[in-house]
Amino acid sequence: MTRTLTLLLALAAFFSTAHAQDVQRGSTKVQMCIGCHGIVGYQADFPQVYKVPKIAGQDAKYLASALTAYRSGDRKFPTMRSIAASLSDQDIADIAAYYAQLGKPGETVPATLATPVPDKLRTALATCVSCHGVNFSTPTDGTIPRLAGQYADYLEVALKSYKVEGNPHFGRANPVMGAMAKPLKDDTITQIADYLATLPGEVRTVPQAKFK
Numbered sequence: 726m727t728r729t730l731t732l733l734l735a736l737a738a739f740f741s742t743a744h745a746q747d748v749q750r751g752s753t754k755v756q757m758c759i760g761c762h763g764i765v766g767y768q769a770d771f772p773q774v775y776k777v778p779k780i781a782g783q784d785a786k787y788l789a790s791a792l793t794a795y796r797s798g799d800r801k802f803p804t805m806r807s808i809a810a811s812l813s814d815q816d817i818a819d820i821a822a823y824y825a826q827l828g829k830p831g832e833t834v835p836a837t838l839a840t841p842v843p844d845k846l847r848t849a850l851a852t853c854v855s856c857h858g859v860n861f862s863t864p865t866d867g868t869i870p871r872l873a874g875q876y877a878d879y880l881e882v883a884l885k886s887y888k889v890e891g892n893p894h895f896g897r898a899n900p901v902m903g904a905m906a907k908p909l910k911d912d913t914i915t916q917i918a919d920y921l922a923t924l925p926g927e928v929r930t931v932p933q934a935k936f937k
């Protein structure tokens with residue numbers, strides 16, 4: 726009886742992990758990502774020229790939620806939409822797990838803010854820390870991205886995209902960030918993006934050869 730039970734428990738554990746995210750499996754599914762996300766400073770040219778975001782070191786939950794948003798069309802960026810459309814839920818879980826740990830450095834960033842928020846941005850950034858963390862690298866939930874050290878030009882495009890409505894090719898539907906971004910003027914967005922990019926962060930682009 727006990728042996729049967731042990732066997733059943735072992736089988737149950739096996740089947741539940743068979744569907745869990747898997748870093749090793751993820752590493753075999755990123756060939757089509759490397760051409761953009763594996764080249765430091767690689768640029769996109771729509772809707773303007775800006776750097777492809779650093780994705781290594783984001784939380785797996787955020788990576789999965791971003792990929793799911795491209796797949797569903799909540800995020801409209803055309804290239805990422807068509808790429809995400811080819812991914813199953815299992816692919817997304819594996820790829821997210823892979824990028825979350827890729828190139829992870831031994832040390833984490835300081836828990837406190839490295840450079841004080843400039844006076845002119847104090848009001849605009851006051852609410853952001855409650856979700857993105859006091860150092861902009863310790864979000865309060867896995868589905869919220871790290872912003873510190875991300876490319877400035879990408880942060881600018883991302884923030885502006887939350888303001889866009891009714892454009893079939895550009896924009897993001899996330900209602901929380903919509904409410905946050907819409908009151909911000911474009912030049913304030915540029916200043917916020919420039920500041921966040923200077924902070925020490927955990928997100929990175931890990932150079933990878935296309936064929937290993």
Ligand code: HEC
Pocket residue numbers: 754755757758759760761762769776777778779780788791792800802804805808820870882883886
């Ligand atoms: C042709 C270049 C290109 C390829 C190939 C590509 N990406 Fe992207 N990716 C981009 C660009 C540009 C963005 C920013 C889009 C936007 O503004 O929303 C992006 C955004 C993302 C984001 C959101 C990042 C964030 O901070 O919100 C994730 C996650 C992502 N890509 C993962 C992947 C994965 C995984 C693959 C492979 C399956 C992949 N990408 C392939 C160019 C690419």
Ligand code: HEC
Pocket residue numbers: 778790791794849850852853854855856857868869870871872875880883884897899901902905906917
């Ligand atoms: C209530 C929680 C919350 C608050 C407050 C908040 N954010 Fe966010 N932020 C999020 C979430 C959740 C996302 C991911 C949305 C998505 O999936 O597109 C996000 C995404 C972002 C992104 C996109 C990053 C990327 O990698 O694509 C930027 C930039 C950003 N926030 C900046 C800000 C700024 C600046 C403020 C303050 C004005 C702010 N956020 C306030 C929750 C929040």
